[in-house]
Amino acid sequence: MPGATVTLPPSEGEQIQELHRILQLGAPALIGPHGEKLTLPESVYAILKDVVRNMRAGRAITLVPEQQQLTTQAAANLLGFSRPHLIKLLESGVLPFQKVGQHRRILLRDLLAFQKKRDTERRAALNQLAREEFDAGTYEGSPLPRTGTDE
Numbered sequence: 001m002p003g004a005t006v007t008l009p010p011s012e013g014e015q016i017q018e019l020h021r022i023l024q025l026g027a028p029a030l031i032g033p034h035g036e037k038l039t040l041p042e043s044v045y046a047i048l049k050d051v052v053r054n055m056r057a058g059r060a061i062t063l064v065p066e067q068q069q070l071t072t073q074a075a076a077n078l079l080g081f082s083r084p085h086l087i088k089l090l091e092s093g094v095l096p097f098q099k100v101g102q103h104r105r106i107l108l109r110d111l112l113a114f115q116k117k118r119d120t121e122r123r124a125a126l127n128q129l130a131r132e133e134f135d136a137g138t139y140e141g142s143p144l145p146r147t148g149t150d151e
Contacts, residue, residue, distance in 0.1 A: 020056050023049045069098070069105040079115060 022028065028048075029039045040048065051061050070078070076086040090097045090104055095114050097104045 016052060016056050020052050023052055064108055066109045068108040069100075070108055070111060072104050072106070075106045075111050078111060 023045075028045065029037050031037055054061055072086055072090070073083050076083040079086065081089075086095075087104070089095045090106070095106060096110050097106045099105075
């Protein structure tokens with residue numbers, strides 16, 4: 001099942017709501033077919049809660065192992081890039097990749113690290129721009145024209 005995307009079928013909405021309610025009560029346990037009980041480890045419990053919360057919100061869920069290798073198209077889709085743009089990043093050394101025959105493969109963990117770094121840099125640039133605009137007195141918008149209206 002790793003790598004498969006799961007969406008909530010409409011017929012299971014009530015069950016997911018009830019599961020969400022139960023998961024808020026505390027760490028659950030699994031009961032086996034012969035009555036054996038296994039308390040879920042905290043890490044599994046946290047993942048389960050997150051999966052249920054997202055499914056309840058109508059979001060699709062995909063579980064992918066960290067060592068998963070992605071095709072260039074899958075990696076581009078995940079980042080919201082075109083495939084040619086992603087290949088330029090790969091060839092310029094911005095993103096590491098491996099060749100499998102003639103095909104490039106990107107490790108999911110490398111892609112996620114790139115995405116996190118990119119998002120951090122974007123946030124810092126936006127914060128700097130907002131700071132400069134605030135210092136210049138234009139953060140709340142452009143000054144009104146002499147007519148006194150913004151139209």
